[in-house]
Amino acid sequence: MSDGWTERLGWAWDLISYDPARREAAHRILDEARVAYSDALARYNGAWGRPEARARTDELRTAMSHLLPEALWASPPPPDLGVWPGTPYMLLYLQWEQRFVGEWTWHAKYWSAKTSILRDLAHQVQRLDQRHLAELSDLVLQVVARPQRVGDEWYARLAQVLSRQPLYEQLLALAESEDPGIRERAGYLLLVLDGAFPGRPSLRQWQRYLREHHGRDRHVRVRGSTGVPWFERDDEVLVRCPRCDGLASVRRDPNAPPADGRTWRAWCTECDYADVRVTRQARCAGPATELIFGYPLWLQAECHGGHLFCVDNLEKLERFDRYLRARVDLRSGAQYGTVPAQTYLSSWMMQTSRRSELLAVIGSLRDSVRERSGRFNTQSGMPHEAPG
Incomplete structure (x- = not known):
């Protein structure tokens, strides 16, 4: 049962299409959905404390349900992600960042949404079907093959709870890459899978790895004014x-x-x-x-x-x-x-x-x-x- 997810967000799959025209069309649908959400939010704020507030709240949730990733917040994940119709859209959001990070950043960059999705998937990985697990393994490998971004430590947590094979063998191959960044990230995940670090992967753990294995004091981070x-x-x-x-x-x-x-x-x-x-x-x-x-x-x-x-x-x-x-x-x-x-x-x-x-x-x-x-x-x- 889709509970209307396909009707509301079926267009969103074009966000990760390799056809530029389809992605452009999806961006424009997203524009229209944001206009509707902005209008609903204005009505909701104007009705605060009034009798019509409940109806405006429902309107706002409806408007959110047509956006990505906001639809994931409008309908919080149930205890079992394996049967939730919103789970494919969690993966879609992660794939969007991987394939077209410039477009993802412009239209829907929410680091908190990314980390929340990764955390929920890691906590319920045993409930996911094989197709979802394969997609998550592919995402982990893609993350290793590109520069580090905010929230990527949760991909290390995913690697820790996913099936060891064939992920381990694929990471061994990446550890032989000519790119030093790829070798660093693959080497770190191999140590995580081998249990070389206590506890869950974290940014501090990654910094310790860089210091002990590559002679770097810490991963460079730019601190913004916020x-x-x-x-x-x-x-x-x-x-x-x-x-x-x-x-x-x-x-x-x-x-x-x-x-x-x-x-x-x-x-x-x-x-x-x-x-x-x-x-x-x-x-x-x-x-x-x-x-x-x-x-x-x-x-x-x-x-x-x-x-x-x-x-x-x-x-x-x-x-x-x-x-x-x-x-x-x-x-x-x-x-x-x-x-x-x-x-x-x-x-x-x-x-x-x-x-x-x-x-x-x-x-x-x-x-x-x-x-x-x-x-x-x-x-x-x-x-x-x-x-x-």
């Missing part, structure tokens, strides 16, 4: 001056004594307005305001349909620009570009019909900064010197 508390970030925020409505800036003072909390400075590039505040407490003055002084963000614009686009500074604005331009029409023979790290698009921004409008908005906002003040570096949006 891993740093907001009151410790050095990002600049471009705002409107409360005095002259000109271009102003807010930034944490890195030279302030730590015992005084966090010192933030605001200054205007046009009227020399300045202010200082020492706080760890954010001010939630609105969706398009900075967190310390509550000033309106400079880089904000209302788009078609009443959607608000706003960012803190030019660096983040450029990330959105690169994100939007990374998507291409696969029918042209082009491939997706690289998506900037720590950047996510709202559902309404992912529609192809929005691309031209958003790129025009980004260009207009970028020009508004560069035209207002020569004291700002046009590449980073940061002032050459901040007042003392």
